[in-house]
Amino acid sequence: MQLGIIGLPQSGKTTIFNALTKSCIKVGGFSTGSKSACDVHMGVVKVPDPRLDKLTAMFNPKKKVPATITYVDIGGMAKGVSDSGGLGTEFLTQMHKVDAMILVLRGFAGASGSPSPVDDYQTIATELLLSDLSMVERRIERVKIDIKKVKRPELDKELAILDKCRVHLEAEKPLHMLDLFPEESKALRSFQLLTEKPLLPVLNYGEGVDFTALQSALSSSSSQEATALCGAIEMDIAQMSDEEAKEFLAEMKIAEPALNKMIRTSYRLLGKISFFTVGEDECRAWTIPLNTKAPQAAGAIHSDLERGFIRAETVSYDHLTEVGTYAAAREKGYVRQEGKEYIVKDGDVINIKFNV
Numbered sequence: 001m002q003l004g005i006i007g008l009p010q011s012g013k014t015t016i017f018n019a020l021t022k023s024c025i026k027v028g029g030f031s032t033g034s035k036s037a038c039d040v041h042m043g044v045v046k047v048p049d050p051r052l053d054k055l056t057a058m059f060n061p062k063k064k065v066p067a068t069i070t071y072v073d074i075g076g077m078a079k080g081v082s083d084s085g086g087l088g089t090e091f092l093t094q095m096h097k098v099d100a101m102i103l104v105l106r107g108f109a110g111a112s113g114s115p116s117p118v119d120d121y122q123t124i125a126t127e128l129l130l131s132d133l134s135m136v137e138r139r140i141e142r143v144k145i146d147i148k149k150v151k152r153p154e155l156d157k158e159l160a161i162l163d164k165c166r167v168h169l170e171a172e173k174p175l176h177m178l179d180l181f182p183e184e185s186k187a188l189r190s191f192q193l194l195t196e197k198p199l200l201p202v203l204n205y206g207e208g209v210d211f212t213a214l215q216s217a218l219s220s221s222s223s224q225e226a227t228a229l230c231g232a233i234e235m236d237i238a239q240m241s242d243e244e245a246k247e248f249l250a251e252m253k254i255a256e257p258a259l260n261k262m263i264r265t266s267y268r269l270l271g272k273i274s275f276f277t278v279g280e281d282e283c284r285a286w287t288i289p290l291n292t293k294a295p296q297a298a299g300a301i302h303s304d305l306e307r308g309f310i311r312a313e314t315v316s317y318d319h320l321t322e323v324g325t326y327a328a329a330r331e332k333g334y335v336r337q338e339g340k341e342y343i344v345k346d347g348d349v350i351n352i353k354f355n356v
C-alpha cells in the first residue's frame with residue numbers, strides 16, 4: 001500500500017514524512033515537483049499493531065514482520081497549478097502510483113500568515129478536480145474524433161463513462177464518490193485520474209493554535225474525520241531513542257505518538273484490514289482489503305497459496321489470546337476449518353492448507 005503526502009508548499013509535508021519514516025530530510029526547502037525525482041522522497045513505515053506484539057510474545061518466533069505502508073512525500077501542489085500549464089509530470093507520475101493521498105494542511109502560523117486549513121483544503125481539492133476535468137475533456141475530444149473515423153462499440157462505452165465523469169466533476173464532486181459498475185471503474189483506472197483516490201486530510205497544528213476548532217471545521221467541510229497532529233513534535237519524537245521517547249510522552253501525558261493514530265486511521269479509511277500468520281519462524285501481519293475471501297487472502301502471501309488453496313485453518317486473535325496457546329484454542333474448538341467462500345476478518349490468525 002502506497003500513500004502520497006501532498007499539500008501546499010510549507011505546510012509541513014517533509015516534516016511529517018521525516019517523522020513517519022525517521023528520516024532527516026531538510027525541511028523548509030521549496031520543491032516544485034516538476035524538475036526531478038530528487039523532489040520526491042519515499043519511505044517504508046511499519047504499521048504499529050499491539051496485536052502482532054502480543055502474538056510475537058506468545059510464539060516467540062525468529063522474526064516479527066509487521067504490515068507496511070510506503071509513504072511518498074510529493075511536492076508540487078500550489079494554488080492555480082492546474083490552469084498554469086497543469087501539474088508537473090513528476091507529480092502526476094508519483095500520484096498515479098499511490099493508493100490514496102494524505103493532504104497536509106498548515107495549522108500553524110507560518111511565513112504566509114495565520115492558518116486557514118479549510119480554505120487550503122478547498123484549494124487543493126479544487127486543483128485536483130480541475131486537473132481531472134481537463135484530462136477527461138481532452139480524452140472526450142479524442143474519442144469523438146476516433147468515433148468519426150471508425151465504428152467500435154468500445155469507443156461508445158468509453159465515451160459514456162467519460163461523460164458520466166465529466167458531469168460528476170462539473171458538480172465539484174471527486175470521482176471516488178461516483179458509483180460505478182466494476183467494469184466502468186476498471187476502464188476508468190486506465191485514465192489515471194487523481195480524484196479517484198481517497199484523500200485524507202491531516203491538520204498539522206502548531207503551538208498556540210486552537211486545533212480542536214480547526215479540526216472540527218475541517219472535518220465538516222471535508223465530510224470526513226480529519227486527523228490532527230503536530231508535525232514538529234512528531235519529528236522530534238521520531239528522532240529520540242525509544243527510552244527518551246517514552247519519557248517525553250509520559251511527561252507530556254500522551255499515550256502514543258499521534259502519527260500512530262494517523263497510520264491506523266489511513267489504514268481504516270482505505271478499507272484495509274490485517275490478518276496474521278504465526279509460527280516458530282515468523283509472526284506476520286498481512287494487509288488485505290475488507291471483504292476478501294480466504295483464497296485471495298492466501299494470495300497476498302503467495303500466488304501458489306491462492307492457486308492451490310484447500311482450506312484456511314482460522315482462529316480469531318481474541319480467542320487465541322484468551323486461551324494463550326494454539327493447542328488450547330484447538331481444544332476449546334476455537335480453531336475453525338474455513339473454505340473458499342470464507343470472508344477473512346480483521347485479526348484472524350490463519351494457517352493456509354494448500355496443494356500445488
Ligand SMILES: Nc1nc2c(ncn2[C@@H]2O[C@H](COP(=O)(O)OP(=O)(O)O)[C@@H](O)[C@H]2O)c(=O)[nH]1
Pocket residue numbers: 007008009010011012013014015016026027028029030031108109110204205206207229230231232233
Ligand atoms: N510551528 C510549526 N512549524 C512547523 C510544523 N511543521 C512544519 N513546520 C515548519 O514549516 C516549514 C515547512 O515545513 P516542511 O516540512 O518543509 O513543509 P513542506 O514544504 O510542506 O514540505 C519548516 O520551517 C518547518 O519547520 C509544526 O507542526 N509547527
Ligand SMILES: [Mg+2]
Pocket residue numbers: 013014015027028029031075
Ligand atoms: Mg517538502
